Amino acid sequence: MSTTSVAADSLPKIVTARRGRMRFLRFWTSRVGLAMLVFVVLVALLGPVFAPHSPTEIIGVPFANPGSGWPFGTDFLGRDVLSRVLYGGRSLIGLSVLATIGGYAIGLPAGLLAGYRRGAVDFVLMRGVDVLLAFPPLLFLLIVATGTTESILALVVAVAIILSPGLTRIVRAAVLDVSQRSYVEAALVRGEGTPRILRREILPNILGVILADVGLRLTYAILLIAAMNFLGLGLQPPKADWALMISENRIALSLQPWAVFVPAIFIACLVVSINLIADGIARSLGTSIEALGGEAQGR
Amino acid sequence: MSVQAVSLPRAERFIGHHPVLSFAARRILWGVLTLWVVSIVVFIATSVLPGNAAKAILGKNVNPREVLALERELHLNQSLWGQYWYWMGHFVHGDLGRSAASILGSNSHESVGALIRAPLGNSALLAGITIALLIPLSLLLGVLLATRAGKWIDSLVSTSTLGAISLPEFVTGSVLIWLFASTLGVLPAVSLIGPGQNALSSPKILVLPVLTLLAATLAQCVRMVRAGMIEVLRSDYVQAARLAGVGERRVLFRYALRNALAPSVQVIALNAQWLVGGIVVTETVFGYPGLGQLIVNAINLRDIPTVQSVAMLLATVYIALNIVSDLIIIYLVPKLRTAQ
Numbered sequence: 056m057s058t059t060s061v062a063a064d065s066l067p068k069i070v071t072a073r074r075g076r077m078r079f080l081r082f083w084t085s086r087v088g089l090a091m092l093v094f095v096v097l098v099a100l101l102g103p104v105f106a107p108h109s110p111t112e113i114i115g116v117p118f119a120n121p122g123s124g125w126p127f128g129t130d131f132l133g134r135d136v137l138s139r140v141l142y143g144g145r146s147l148i149g150l151s152v153l154a155t156i157g158g159y160a161i162g163l164p165a166g167l168l169a170g171y172r173r174g175a176v177d178f179v180l181m182r183g184v185d186v187l188l189a190f191p192p193l194l195f196l197l198i199v200a201t202g203t204t205e206s207i208l209a210l211v212v213a214v215a216i217i218l219s220p221g222l223t224r225i226v227r228a229a230v231l232d233v234s235q236r237s238y239v240e241a242a243l244v245r246g247e248g249t250p251r252i253l254r255r256e257i258l259p260n261i262l263g264v265i266l267a268d269v270g271l272r273l274t275y276a277i278l279l280i281a282a283m284n285f286l287g288l289g290l291q292p293p294k295a296d297w298a299l300m301i302s303e304n305r306i307a308l309s310l311q312p313w314a315v316f317v318p319a320i321f322i323a324c325l326v327v328s329i330n331l332i333a334d335g336i337a338r339s340l341g342t343s344i345e346a347l348g349g350e351a352q353g354r
Numbered sequence: 355m356s357v358q359a360v361s362l363p364r365a366e367r368f369i370g371h372h373p374v375l376s377f378a379a380r381r382i383l384w385g386v387l388t389l390w391v392v393s394i395v396v397f398i399a400t401s402v403l404p405g406n407a408a409k410a411i412l413g414k415n416v417n418p419r420e421v422l423a424l425e426r427e428l429h430l431n432q433s434l435w436g437q438y439w440y441w442m443g444h445f446v447h448g449d450l451g452r453s454a455a456s457i458l459g460s461n462s463h464e465s466v467g468a469l470i471r472a473p474l475g476n477s478a479l480l481a482g483i484t485i486a487l488l489i490p491l492s493l494l495l496g497v498l499l500a501t502r503a504g505k506w507i508d509s510l511v512s513t514s515t516l517g518a519i520s521l522p523e524f525v526t527g528s529v530l531i532w533l534f535a536s537t538l539g540v541l542p543a544v545s546l547i548g549p550g551q552n553a554l555s556s557p558k559i560l561v562l563p564v565l566t567l568l569a570a571t572l573a574q575c576v577r578m579v580r581a582g583m584i585e586v587l588r589s590d591y592v593q594a595a596r597l598a599g600v601g602e603r604r605v606l607f608r609y610a611l612r613n614a615l616a617p618s619v620q621v622i623a624l625n626a627q628w629l630v631g632g633i634v635v636t637e638t639v640f641g642y643p644g645l646g647q648l649i650v651n652a653i654n655l656r657d658i659p660t661v662q663s664v665a666m667l668l669a670t671v672y673i674a675l676n677i678v679s680d681l682i683i684i685y686l687v688p689k690l691r692t693a694q
Contacts, residue, residue, distance in 0.1 A: 084513055189388040190395075191672045193631030194665055201653045201661050202399040274520050282635050285524045286650055298524070305528055305639075308543070309536035316532075319525045326520040334516055 079335030088331025095325045099144025106138040110295035118304075118311040127313040130304050136314045142295040143318060147284070148325070150211055151276040157215025158222060158272055163265070165219065166226025167253050171234055180223065187220040196279060200288040210289055214279050218272050225268055229261040236260075263340050270333025274326050281322060297322050374684055381680055385673045392669045393445070397438050400658050400665075445666060466663045470648070474667070476553050477637070477644035481629045483560060484567040489622055492572055496579025496618065497606055503584050512580070515573035523632060527566040527639035534562060545642035553642075563640045570632055571625040578621035582614035589613075616687045623679030630672045 079085045107124075108114055112134060119129040127136035169180040196213050203209035233239065234257060242252050283289035284298035292299065297318035304314035432440065495511075502508045535543035545559035553560055586592060587610055595605050634646035641647070645664055652660035 084516070185384075186388055186391050189385075189669075189673055189676065190392060191627070191631045191668055193634055194668050194672075195395075197634070197649060197653060198396055198399045198661070198665055201656070201658070202401075278520065278522055281522050282524070285522070285635065286638055288650075288653065298522075301524055301528060305531075308528065308532050312532050312536070315528050319528060323517075323521055323525055326522070327517040330516055330520050 078339035079332065081339060082335045084331045085335025088328040088335065091324050091328035092332065095144065095321060095328065096148065098141065098321070099148050102141030102144060106135075106141040108135040108138040110134065110139045110142040111293050112138075118307045118314065120311060121313060127317050128311050130300065130311075130314045131307065136300075136304075136317060139295040139300060140297070140317050140321060143297045143300055144321060144325075146290055146294065146296045147277065147281060147298065147322070150207070150280050151214075151273060154211045154214035154276040154280065155218060155269070155273045157211060158218025158276070161215060162219035162222030163226055166223040167230055167257065169223065170227040170230025171249065171253060171257065173231075177227075181227070184220040184223050187216065190217075192217045192279060193282060196283055197286075197288065200283065205288055205291060207290065210280065210283055214276050217279065218276060222268065222272060225264060226261065229264040230257055233257050233260045267333065267337045267340055270329045270336065274329050274333070277322075277326055277329075374681075377684055378677075378681055381677045385677050389666075389670060389673055392673075393442060393666060394438070396662055396665045396669070397441060400662055401434065401437060441662065445663070466660050469660060470645070470663060470667065472552070473643055473645045473648045476547065476642065477633055477646065479553050480560065480563055480567070480637070480642065480644060481626075481633060483564050484571070484629060485622075485626050487564065487568060488571055488575060488625065491568075492575030492579050492622060493611070493618065495572075495576045497583055497611060499576065499580045500583030500587060501606065503580075503587075508580075512577065515577055518569060518573040519577070521569065523566050523570050523635045524639050526569045527562070527636060530562050530565055531639075543640075545640045547643050559640075559642070563636050563642050566636050566639065567629060567632060570636075571628065575618070575622050575625055579614065579618045582617045583610055586610045586614045612686075616683050619679060619683050619686060623675060623682070626679075627672055627675045630668050630675070 080089070113132055114135050115125065115129045115133045117129060117131050117133045119125065119133070121128045125135050125137065127140070130136055130139060165180050165184075169177040195217060196210065199209050199213040239252060239256050242256050247255075280289060281298035284296050285302045287299075287302060290296045290299055292303065300318040301315050301322075304311070308315055499508050499511055531543045534541040541561050542559055543562075545553070545563060547553055547556070547559070592605060592610055595609050596602075600609070633644060634650060636642070637644045637646035638650055645668065649661060649664040649668075651657075652664065
């Protein structure tokens with residue numbers, strides 16, 4: 056534990072959530088990002104309601120060019136590209152959000168514990184983090200896919216595991232900073248237990264760091280899951296999924312590019328919009344995604 | 355990260371006699387240890403989980419005798435630890451075992467080692483060219499943007515790189531194929547390499563895969579170099595150097611860049627490491643015959659020995675790159691040598 060708390064006020068200013076709430080909307084890039092994200096999420100959530108056809112219904116010849124009834128043409132089996140795009144966002148967004156939540160469920164408690172307890176707990180947890188970070192992320196997913204024959208649950212759990220070590224590091228660093236402050240010392244003197252101090256004193260004060268990190272973590276989850284779907288080792292046909300659509304239809308890129316372009320544009324909008332927002336949040340908290348990135352992105 | 359090496363107690367000064375050497379030794383030892391853990395994970399994930407490899411290879415309607423024979427061939431009849439030590443022992447000696455698929459095709463008793471050689475060369479070439487372009491481009495562009503911080507070109511590039519930073523390779527790759535192969539017809543869409551040839555014999559096929567990998571890595575590197583340079587350019591000693599009349603180019607490249615290098619090297623190294631996984635998707639997009647495509651095909655064929663070998667190979671490269679980048683940083687930033 057820290058030896059002195061006198062110097063608490065001279066510690067560097069930490070990032071708190073209250074200062075940053077909605078402040079990221081100051082930046083026009085973030086506003087554009089937010090608008091794009093809302094649009095993509097609405098399409099993914101409500102798309103199936105407006106889809107003119109079933110995602111698996113064959114409505115014409117394969118790779119038909121855009122025409123009346125199918126504004127973006129048909130795919131490699133003659134299914135409506137528009138309908139499949141409208142259906143194909145839920146899986147990618149849903150799985151990525153699940154994996155991100157899973158990553159937090161592992162990484163956040165680990166980071167809190169390591170940063171607050173230090174000592175042996177910290178040492179063991181951080182060596183575990185080092186080992187996990189030594190794994191090439193996509194390779195880890197490939198290995199898991201080999202062993203579990205393309206189980207989606209295994210994919211989500213594996214992505215959560217990949218997301219967790221970077222998060223643990225960031226949270227630990229923030230906790231190390233916060234736990235030397237006078238209000239934590241005061242809580243200790245009041246005789247409060249570790250769980251209560253973590254929840255009441257430390258967690259609220261590292262929320263800013265977490266907030267700035269969520270976007271990066273989510274983008275990373277989307278990229279990994281989309282890559283696995285593209286490689287044919289994630290979701291399986293005939294499931295409508297944006298990444299899967301690109302891999303199914305790219306053989307006819309010169310004949311019917313829309314079957315690739317439309318899902319590609321949606322994936323691009325999704326990741327770019329989250330990045331723009333994350334950048335805004337990080338900047339409004341006085342840091343940058345470069346400062347948070349690196350480790351977090353796993354590249 | 356203290357700089358107070360002088361105040362270290364006597365014993366610690368003795369241990370840290372050769373700070374760089376002892377650091378290197380520790381890093382390498384840790385790397386070997388990590389690799390060992392990785393090998394256990396790779397082995398367990400590919401062997402323990404449901405599905406008997408021999409049955410998966412031979413199909414469902416098969417003579418049990420054949421299954422037994424293949425199990426013996428693949429050492430699947432031994433205990434799990436026995437299998438692991440057998441595999442590991444041979445792997446350490448450079449014997450990667452035999453590809454399960456080749457065991458079936460009775461005419462080609464090809465070892466995984468032979469199977470891997472050509473793809474390994476192709477992948478190394480692809481990643482090597484990418485890194486060779488990535489380093490100078492990101493340093494140059496990063497410095498250039500830092501000197502124009504706040505100007506329109508800087509904010510334009512900063513915003514657009516923020517977008518490009520996270521585009522999946524199969525999206526950029528598909529767009530590049532559409533543009534350069536389908537529409538303009540100047541570059542091949544698929545990277546076909548004839549048997550006995552390597553990628554260098556037809557350099558055209560390398561262009562689009564390299565561009566795809568650069569698109570995925572360059573943005574982050576440029577942003578990082580730029581951020582580091584801007585910080586350094588604000589510092590007192592840069593001001594002092596300028597006031598002392600040192601030429602601007604000298605200030606930029608001799609004084610500022612050298613001090614902005616540590617974070618830059620780190621992010622470039624992280625991106626080089628990322629390439630180890632990144633080539634998997636890019637090679638699949640272009641049908642480029644490298645390790646990435648090999649492992650994806652092996653997974654689809656459930657060719658466990660090949661999957662294990664390629665996975666271990668890629669993990670080794672990944673961990674080695676990590677160590678090398680740490681050593682380069684220690685070399686570039688003498689201050690860090692006294693830390694720890």
